[in-house]
Amino acid sequence: RIPIPTLTRFANLYRVLQEAEAEGVEHLNSAQLEALTSISASQIRKDLSMLGEMGRPGVGYKVNLLKKRIGSILRVDRGHPYALVGAGQLGRAIANYPGFEDYGFKLKAIFDSDREKVGQIVQGIPIESNEHMPASLLQKSIRIAVLTVPRNAAQDATDQLVAGGVRWILNFAPTHLKVPDNCIVRDVFLTPEFAILGHFTE
Amino acid sequence: RIPIPTLTRFANLYRVLQEAEAEGVEHLNSAQLEALTSISASQIRKDLSMLGEMGRPGVGYKVNLLKKRIGSILRVDRGHPYALVGAGQLGRAIANYPGFEDYGFKLKAIFDSDREKVGQIVQGIPIESNEHMPASLLQKSIRIAVLTVPRNAAQDATDQLVAGGVRWILNFAPTHLKVPDNCIVRDVFLTPEFAILGHFTE
Ligand SMILES: NC(=O)c1ccc[n+]([C@@H]2O[C@H](COP(=O)([O-])OP(=O)(O)OC[C@H]3O[C@@H](n4cnc5c(N)ncnc54)[C@H](O)[C@@H]3O)[C@@H](O)[C@H]2O)c1
Ligand SMILES: NC(=O)c1ccc[n+]([C@@H]2O[C@H](COP(=O)([O-])OP(=O)(O)OC[C@H]3O[C@@H](n4cnc5c(N)ncnc54)[C@H](O)[C@@H]3O)[C@@H](O)[C@H]2O)c1
Known part of the structure; x- marks a missing residue:
């Protein structure tokens, strides 16, 4: 079970990744994600490493993959x-x-x-x-x-x-x-x- | 400065005290406040002792006084x-x-x-x-x-x-x-x- 505060952060990350994907952005690093969500970069790295998502140094996280990953946790594909x-x-x-x-x-x-x-x-x-x-x-x-x-x-x-x-x-x-x-x-x-x-x- | 999570709890307490006062309830203890707000009784006691409000053992907190006290923190009297x-x-x-x-x-x-x-x-x-x-x-x-x-x-x-x-x-x-x-x-x-x-x- 993922704790509710973590889920709330995932839901906000999902919204930002959706927006970035729509704008054609391919990568975002934790500092950029912090600026877009006001969740601290260190908290974001901690939450995402829990999912096994580490991001590439100097490049960041791949937007469409991360969105899919978080979307499946939030079960957005289910009706x-x-x-x-x-x-x-x-x-x-x-x-x-x-x-x-x-x-x-x-x-x-x-x-x-x-x-x-x-x-x-x-x-x-x-x-x-x-x-x-x-x-x-x-x-x-x-x-x-x-x-x-x-x-x-x-x-x-x-x-x-x-x-x-x-x-x-x-x-x-x-x-x-x-x-x-x-x-x-x-x-x-x-x-x-x-x-x-x-x-x-x- | 009162931290935002504490203010959120005060705002929820204020709503409950308003409702209780309207129903003519004179006293509420921390266990009753917990049942009405889903904030733990120990957290409620801690928050209220910060205001110097201790409640009377076996009786609880006086509803109209507590409401006034929290209302002044939330500055409800100001327009x-x-x-x-x-x-x-x-x-x-x-x-x-x-x-x-x-x-x-x-x-x-x-x-x-x-x-x-x-x-x-x-x-x-x-x-x-x-x-x-x-x-x-x-x-x-x-x-x-x-x-x-x-x-x-x-x-x-x-x-x-x-x-x-x-x-x-x-x-x-x-x-x-x-x-x-x-x-x-x-x-x-x-x-x-x-x-x-x-x-x-x-
Ligand atoms: N309706 C909901 O239940 C709900 C739920 C979650 C989030 N939101 C968010 O709340 C906001 C409002 O949602 P809504 O459903 O009321 O949308 P809506 O489209 O019904 O209303 C938006 C209003 O903003 C006006 N507007 C647009 N640009 C403006 C500007 N620059 N200055 C002043 N007014 C402007 C529009 O004319 C319109 O009247 C949106 O950002 C939405 O994402 C709404
Ligand atoms: N409107 C807001 O911005 C706002 C803000 C904070 C809280 N709320 C809360 O949200 C709730 C709805 O607010 P609102 O402004 O839409 O009120 P409203 O009076 O406009 O709508 C309430 C609706 O519920 C219906 N209703 C009443 N009893 C019902 C029952 N037993 N079963 C099914 N339907 C029933 C009413 O016929 C009415 O259509 C309220 O509890 C209110 O305190 C609303």
Whole structure:
């Protein structure tokens, strides 16, 4: 198992390698990678040597090979079908964002509790009522969900997701979710990012 | 200076204390705080003792006092006027989200390069053209910006922000921004969160 902080660094390296490959760059050394990611060059060398990738002195790492190598760790080649729960402001921004497909994520179902939203089409996918969520998730074999419902609806929606076979949840609602041990929740809280900035503004 | 990881924990504690105060809870001990934030109880005790907050044995910490104490560190009582650059999917979700005001953040200006968006009103604020950005920022004395423009427009928009006197940038565009030393950029990358989940889905 690769620790989560290392995976986060790999995900950022992958983004930079993708960009470099698109621009026709063939090699990048750890100092250049540091300038592009703000991960220290020594940390990058350490992480990559863990993969057996040493780079050539004076030349650096081969961009397309390194990208493939990290991509396979992140399993970008696999399709990761996911469900979106809560088709509000943030949910729609995520549904309409093409960037997640670069990592293999493909939106397959959208759920909302608002009668008026049910039946609307987003990215070619009809919004379903949250009442049928467990059955629909099981039928589509969806194991990953992105949760963008209000805080007070989050635990209830999570219980439905778990009942529907979901095992990985990306949670944007500012609350701590209780899930069974075989379930991984990743909290993505945006508000603390603002709060930190507030501290610095003398 | 309080280190950023500690500030992040304080921001999460603040959210939980706000919720507890709204529900009429008077005391919380470190074990209860751990269950609500997934920060370890020992880390919470360590962080709070740094503030001189020890809690009473068998009773815990007084919720409203602790909230005030952490709120003053995060300077939530100060108004933090900010500008939003890029009124697209994510930008509008952020502009329309009431949660940031709890930390003192108040949207004061919105900029976009799309002629069709200029003049539209979001949260009572007219979208201005990015062409007048530096002058408008200086006139409104705005020092904080949230950047939600596409990756390839991000560095250029950042240079305009710095020219307009902005010193703190919350960056959502997946790229590393170059800024002068007196400027703080906080990257909020959402894509790596998906990538990490991808690794776990066996
Ligand atoms: N918008 C932001 O920038 C932002 C920032 C930080 C945190 N968040 C968090 O992200 C979440 C979504 O925020 P938003 O701004 O998109 O809110 P929103 O109100 O625009 O959208 C929430 C959606 O969830 C739906 N919903 C409510 N209960 C549901 C349930 N049980 N099952 C399915 N759908 C349900 C609503 O009908 C609505 O469409 C919230 O928890 C919010 O605190 C948002
Ligand atoms: N939507 C998401 O869920 C999501 C997820 C991860 C990352 N991001 C990143 O967040 C940023 C915004 O994403 P989005 O989905 O809102 O994109 P979007 O295309 O919907 O919005 C971008 C907005 O920026 C404006 N713009 C372009 N150049 C500008 C400039 N120089 N000055 C001012 N405005 C300018 C455009 O007119 C548009 O309104 C992107 O960098 C994207 O990679 C978004």
